[in-house]
Amino acid sequence: MSTFIKDFIEKEKLSRRNFLLASAYGVSGAAAMRMFGPSPVMAATYDDPTIAWSYRNRTNPYWNEIVTGGEAFVESLGKPEDAMVHLINEGSSEKSLGDVKSLLAKTGGELALAIDTNDAPNCRPIVEAVSEAGGYVSTIWNKTDDLHPRTSATTTSAT
Secondary structure, eight states, X not given: OOHHHHHHHHHHHHHHHHHHHHHHHHXXXXXXXXXXXXXXXXXXXXXXXXXXXXXXXXXXXXXXXXXXXXXXXXXXXXXXXXXXXXXXXXXXXXXXXXXXXXXXXXXXXXXEXXXXXXXXXXXXXXXXXXXXXTOEEEEESOOOTXXXXXXXXXXXXXX
């Protein structure tokens, strides 16, 4: 047997072994997460959760790139790019909170939300509203000092 074939077979054995190890780690990790209650990953347990981004606007190249990444994520789930709901708040905390509460009412809480809350005091009411409705939220940039990622039987927030 040629060296090329032997090398190929050895590489495939390693790949298979790594695949099996990674699978075992993944299953173990999923089981461990399940033991500790809901997590943002479990948002996928909804039949078809609404995925939304709340941000200032797309005129800033920074936000345009971030939102483009969100759209790519939605497409990776097999959904069209426009399946992601855009909550454009133009930097208004009041509009941001109002839009989130409206979307929660519309979706019945089946929501996975990424949000820039614009300022730290606005973070708490948004996280609490989403958590109380049974949705999942990830905040970026702003949060109050005493608001930390947590997981319990009824609430999940990530900052």
